[in-house]
Amino acid sequence: MKKILGILLILIIAALIFALIYFKGFGGFGKDSGEGKKNDTSASETVDKAEPTTEAGKDENAAEITVSGHDYLFNNEKLTLDALAVEIGKLDKETEITITSDDTAAKNTVDELTDKLDELGYKNYKKADK
Structure with a gap:
């Protein structure tokens, strides 16, 4: 019985860790964390948005x-x-x-x-x- 409870406890802990990581439980780690969802004003995007204005004013x-x-x-x-x-x-x-x-x-x-x-x-x- 102790083996079954130990295995069940390990499975529950693994499931919790997976859920926390997958659904951004650990400070930004997880799916979609590297796609810039929170900060859409990166330097490269700002330059890309400004280029058409520069080209038009040439x-x-x-x-x-x-x-x-x-x-x-x-x-x-x-x-x-x-x-x-x-x-x-x-x-x-x-x-x-x-x-x-x-x-x-x-x-x-x-x-x-x-x-x-x-x-x-x-x-x-x-x-x-x-």
Whole structure:
């Protein structure tokens, strides 16, 4: 009889632990605890919500190219220099191009970009301050 009561007690305790975890009994652990149900204002969501406003307010005669390491970022895409040249070629020659480089940008990568812009006939570009 003691064995049956001991097994029954262990089963009840296991069921309680499972129920508490599954139904968020232990301080946020359990199902749906990692999906942000309580705090819907995370930084990434705030940025995503703000992007359409930024895109809509963009000047049609302006473009921004970001240089990060040895990569070129244009219109939220990572491009090679040749692919970037094709995209830039679609822009008007009077378009004001801003070149932004982060701390990891290689100097020769920025120089290659400015040489390519000169080669394509775009003289209206500037390097933004960090």
